[in-house]
Amino acid sequence: MTDRAMPDVRVVDISQGIAGPYATKLLADAGAAVIKVEPPAGDYTRRLGPFPGDVPDPEQSGLYLHLNTSKRSVTLDVSVPSGQVVLRKLLAKADVFVTGEKTSTLQAWGLTCADLRSQFPDLVVAQVSPFGATGPYADYDGNSLTAMAMSTIMYNTGEPDREPLATGGEPGAYIAGVQLWIGILAALENRAKRGGGDHVDVSMAEAVAAADEYNAAMYGFQGAIRRRYYSRHIFGYPNDIMECMDGHVVVIPGAGGFPSPLASDSISPMALLFEDPDLDQTVFFKQMGERMVNWREFEALIHPFLSTHTAMEIVMTAQALRLPFAFVPNAADLLFDEHLAERGFFVRQQDSKAGDITLPGAPFRMTETPLAMSPAPERGSANADVLVGELGYEQGDLTILSDQGVI
Amino acid sequence: MSTNALPLEGIRVVDLAQVFAGPACTRILADLGADVIRFESPNRLDVTRSLIITENDGLDHYYHRASYFVIRNTGKREVVVDLAKEEGREITRKLIARADVVVESFTPRVMANFGLDYERLKQIKPDIIMCSLSGYGQDGPMRDFAGYGMGLEPASGLSSITGYEGGPPIRSGLSFTDPYSGFIGAGAILTALHYRRRTGKGQYIDLSEQEAAIPIMAASLLDQQMNGRPTPRRGDRSAYAAPQGCYRCAGDDRWAVISCENDAEFERLAQATGHPEWVRDPRFATVLARHEHHDELDALITAWTSQRDHYDVMHTLQRAGVKAAAVLDGKEALFDPQFKARGHFDIVDQPLLGKRPVQRHMAAKFTRFEAKTRRPAPLLGQHNEEVLQELGYSDEEIAALKEAAVIADKPNLPVPPQLVAMALKLPYDRYLEHRILLAIEPDYREQLGIAD
Numbered sequence: 001m002t003d004r005a006m007p008d009v010r011v012v013d014i015s016q017g018i019a020g021p022y023a024t025k026l027l028a029d030a031g032a033a034v035i036k037v038e039p040p041a042g043d044y045t046r047r048l049g050p051f052p053g054d055v056p057d058p059e060q061s062g063l064y065l066h067l068n069t070s071k072r073s074v075t076l077d078v079s080v081p082s083g084q085v086v087l088r089k090l091l092a093k094a095d096v097f098v099t100g101e102k103t104s105t106l107q108a109w110g111l112t113c114a115d116l117r118s119q120f121p122d123l124v125v126a127q128v129s130p131f132g133a134t135g136p137y138a139d140y141d142g143n144s145l146t147a148m149a150m151s152t153i154m155y156n157t158g159e160p161d162r163e164p165l166a167t168g169g170e171p172g173a174y175i176a177g178v179q180l181w182i183g184i185l186a187a188l189e190n191r192a193k194r195g196g197g198d199h200v201d202v203s204m205a206e207a208v209a210a211a212d213e214y215n216a217a218m219y220g221f222q223g224a225i226r227r228r229y230y231s232r233h234i235f236g237y238p239n240d241i242m243e244c245m246d247g248h249v250v251v252i253p254g255a256g257g258f259p260s261p262l263a264s265d266s267i268s269p270m271a272l273l274f275e276d277p278d279l280d281q282t283v284f285f286k287q288m289g290e291r292m293v294n295w296r297e298f299e300a301l302i303h304p305f306l307s308t309h310t311a312m313e314i315v316m317t318a319q320a321l322r323l324p325f326a327f328v329p330n331a332a333d334l335l336f337d338e339h340l341a342e343r344g345f346f347v348r349q350q351d352s353k354a355g356d357i358t359l360p361g362a363p364f365r366m367t368e369t370p371l372a373m374s375p376a377p378e379r380g381s382a383n384a385d386v387l388v389g390e391l392g393y394e395q396g397d398l399t400i401l402s403d404q405g406v407i
Numbered sequence: 408m409s410t411n412a413l414p415l416e417g418i419r420v421v422d423l424a425q426v427f428a429g430p431a432c433t434r435i436l437a438d439l440g441a442d443v444i445r446f447e448s449p450n451r452l453d454v455t456r457s458l459i460i461t462e463n464d465g466l467d468h469y470y471h472r473a474s475y476f477v478i479r480n481t482g483k484r485e486v487v488v489d490l491a492k493e494e495g496r497e498i499t500r501k502l503i504a505r506a507d508v509v510v511e512s513f514t515p516r517v518m519a520n521f522g523l524d525y526e527r528l529k530q531i532k533p534d535i536i537m538c539s540l541s542g543y544g545q546d547g548p549m550r551d552f553a554g555y556g557m558g559l560e561p562a563s564g565l566s567s568i569t570g571y572e573g574g575p576p577i578r579s580g581l582s583f584t585d586p587y588s589g590f591i592g593a594g595a596i597l598t599a600l601h602y603r604r605r606t607g608k609g610q611y612i613d614l615s616e617q618e619a620a621i622p623i624m625a626a627s628l629l630d631q632q633m634n635g636r637p638t639p640r641r642g643d644r645s646a647y648a649a650p651q652g653c654y655r656c657a658g659d660d661r662w663a664v665i666s667c668e669n670d671a672e673f674e675r676l677a678q679a680t681g682h683p684e685w686v687r688d689p690r691f692a693t694v695l696a697r698h699e700h701h702d703e704l705d706a707l708i709t710a711w712t713s714q715r716d717h718y719d720v721m722h723t724l725q726r727a728g729v730k731a732a733a734v735l736d737g738k739e740a741l742f743d744p745q746f747k748a749r750g751h752f753d754i755v756d757q758p759l760l761g762k763r764p765v766q767r768h769m770a771a772k773f774t775r776f777e778a779k780t781r782r783p784a785p786l787l788g789q790h791n792e793e794v795l796q797e798l799g800y801s802d803e804e805i806a807a808l809k810e811a812a813v814i815a816d817k818p819n820l821p822v823p824p825q826l827v828a829m830a831l832k833l834p835y836d837r838y839l840e841h842r843i844l845l846a847i848e849p850d851y852r853e854q855l856g857i858a859d
Contacts, residue, residue, distance in 0.1 A: 066625040134748065136745055163654075166643050183770075185594060193414065219737045219851060226844060232843075328566055332631050359629075360628060363588075366598070
């Protein structure tokens with residue numbers, strides 16, 4: 001018998017795209033009542049694919065269906081006064097307001113976070129923007145790529161003589177969404193203890209920079225500036241993706257993979273894996289620095305083995321030797337992955353338009369209050385329920401608002 | 408008004424996690440006001456205590472000087488306890504009886520072997536919230552896999568869509584899923600605390616680092632299902648926006664990203680670069696044409712960016728309404744005016760190291776409190792006595808525990824620390840020669856304004 005974690009929280013979300021909607025998805029899947037306020041044309045992710053059969057349909061965008069589970073949809077043009085009146089009525093009944101707009105855009109609409117804070121003192125006003133609500137870049141525009149660029153992570157990703165690479169899948173937007181989600185939860189925690197709302201202000205650039213592993217620290221603690229070198233760590237090689245017979249594996253020696261100066265008679269796990277005890281006598285197995293700078297020679301030593309064994313053989317043997325090697329799956333591999341299937345990670349949904357789809361499941365499991373997903377809403381499907389049923393508008397008002405392009 | 412009364416004041420976290428993901432998770436909880444008490448083993452230090460050591464002169468105390476450890480463990484207290492000994496487990500159980508949250512990052516079965524699995528923790532503290540961060544989760548055929556962050560980003564699928572066009576899959580220049588899953592863990596724990604406040608019930612959280620990051624793959628997973636199409640690696644280009652990319656700028660290895668998400672943004676790019684004719688050129692006039700002639704357009708954009716500093720490119724284009732950013736290295740981030748204005752780096756006075764910049768892990772800013780670094784990272788076992796006294800141990804008992812090596816403030820390693828420190832000296836001269844490092848600046852503390 002499971003319960004929901006957050007049925008007592010009401011959220012009004014005017015954000016579009018990935019960051020804000022992912023934050024409110026995590027709240028909605030935990031049971032919060034999330035009203036997704038879309039512009040009358042719909043959240044712009046409805047226009048992004050993938051679509052079944054590459055036929056664009058705002059009700060069948062895979063990205064939208066993933067990011068907006070468990071929400072209700074109301075259409076509303078919040079940039080005009082007639083829409084803002086409705087929005088403020090919604091906010092009077094809400095605990096959390098989420099926006100993905102920059103402060104300058106909100107000001108142009110006459111809808112600033114400061115105004116909302118004073119009109120609704122108990123409201124948590126959560127804003128995610130490319131560079132944050134304050135500071136010299138507050139008006140600058142951006143996306144996941146600009147956030148990755150600012151974070152130092154991109155500078156250190158890729159080949160030394162080519163351009164820096166952004167990690168795939170727009171992770172800058174997702175990590176900003178996760179930081180916004182944590183910020184909302186922290187502000188709600190504070191409100192429960194002390195009363196009163198807050199303004200939660202997340203910069204996408206800072207959200208990714210918070211994930212920096214040691215680039216800024218190397219300068220701040222050593223004066224050293226790290227540079228990309230095939231995305232490799234400075235303190236260990238290989239921790240790298242390498243080609244094998246049928247694809248790729250991640251070759252990770254771990255703490256005890258290479259010969260230990262303490263146990264010089266025993267064969268190292270890496271030499272055992274590669275079936276050649278003599279490897280332990282090479283300078284590349286003995287000294288990390290040598291491996292690192294003469295990596296092509298090191299690779300030549302292990303290439304014969306890698307190129308004649310499958311990823312499955314290599315990873316399973318390595319793991320049996322307690323070497324933390326890993327697979328390099330793509331989307332299709334993940335969808336058919338036995339481990340994920342046994343854990344019940346993916347969620348199959350019957351969408352009214354897109355049909356049978358498999359969505360990524362919850363990013364964590366909870367025993368008492370597991371996250372649960374109901375299908376994403378059709379555009380404006382809760383207009384009557386919310387405006388008439390909850391805010392007290394007449395059915396005829398909807399026609400007027402619709403005629404004016406407000407809903 | 409910021410009084411800095413923090414949201415998690417009064418929440419105690421027993422932190423048995425190590426390395427990156429777990430410490431990133433509990434650092435957020437610490438910065439939100441929780442009393443986070445780290446555990447380390449005298450026989451096996453957190454490996455990050457040996458990574459990137461400041462002023463590694465090959466002498467003792469290297470484990471107090473590791474910047475990798477410091478930046479993720481500020482704001483916490485620490486005890487060094489041998490969990491292999493029953494008295495050590497007794498200390499842990501006593502602390503858990505007074506705790507709200509337990510975080511651990513061992514492979515499954517380790518906590519059970521210590522007698523500290525969730526079922527037993529519940530007997531000690533019925534409303535405890537326990538979060539296990541592991542590579543692949545607590546069940547399933549890969550549960551016992553050793554999981555390092557370097558492998559878990561690829562395992563989540565992300566590396567399959569990261570790389571140059573036509574090239575092999577590539578990892579990020581960090582173990583991206585480590586901080587990502589750590590942040591997810593902090594949110595999961597806050598969700599569980601929210602539920603506990605309403606119902607009085609704790610619960611168990613099973614966080615698989617691999618799974619936590621798979622939702623980032625959603626568009627690829629859905630394209631695979633809907634159209635049977637694997638997502639190609641496309642460098643820094645976008646499936647939709649064109650042009651988008653990372654462009655060479657003036658200077659040594661300087662770059663800027665530019666992204667035009669529609670015709671209007673492209674027209675602003677053309678105007679700002681002094682090339683209004685691009686908009687009329689049939690190769691670039693429409694988004695489909697720009698996708699088709701992306702290489703030619705990139706060459707023209709590069710001709711403009713390569714004459715300019717990367718920050719000039721960013722500011723010129725942003726002022727014209729085009730999405731752009733300089734690609735920053737570790738030094739530039741510390742000096743960036745936006746990060747500075749918003750206080751992304753706290754200056755922490757770290758014992759033995761002096762003032763040092765430490766990045767925020769809670770990226771959200773609040774008006775009512777500041778989620779900043781509250782205290783330096785703990786020295787090894789720095790809070791042994793303090794924490795044990797709080798648990799009611801007498802001075803005699805504490806001395807006996809120390810004598811029996813149940814608690815310690817020095818590592819008990821098979822190799823003398825001096826030798827370890829020597830072994831951990833990275834060959835920076837050779838790194839410079841091979842451009843694995845861009846530069847080493849001996850006057851960096853003066854430049855940062857943190858010199859003694």
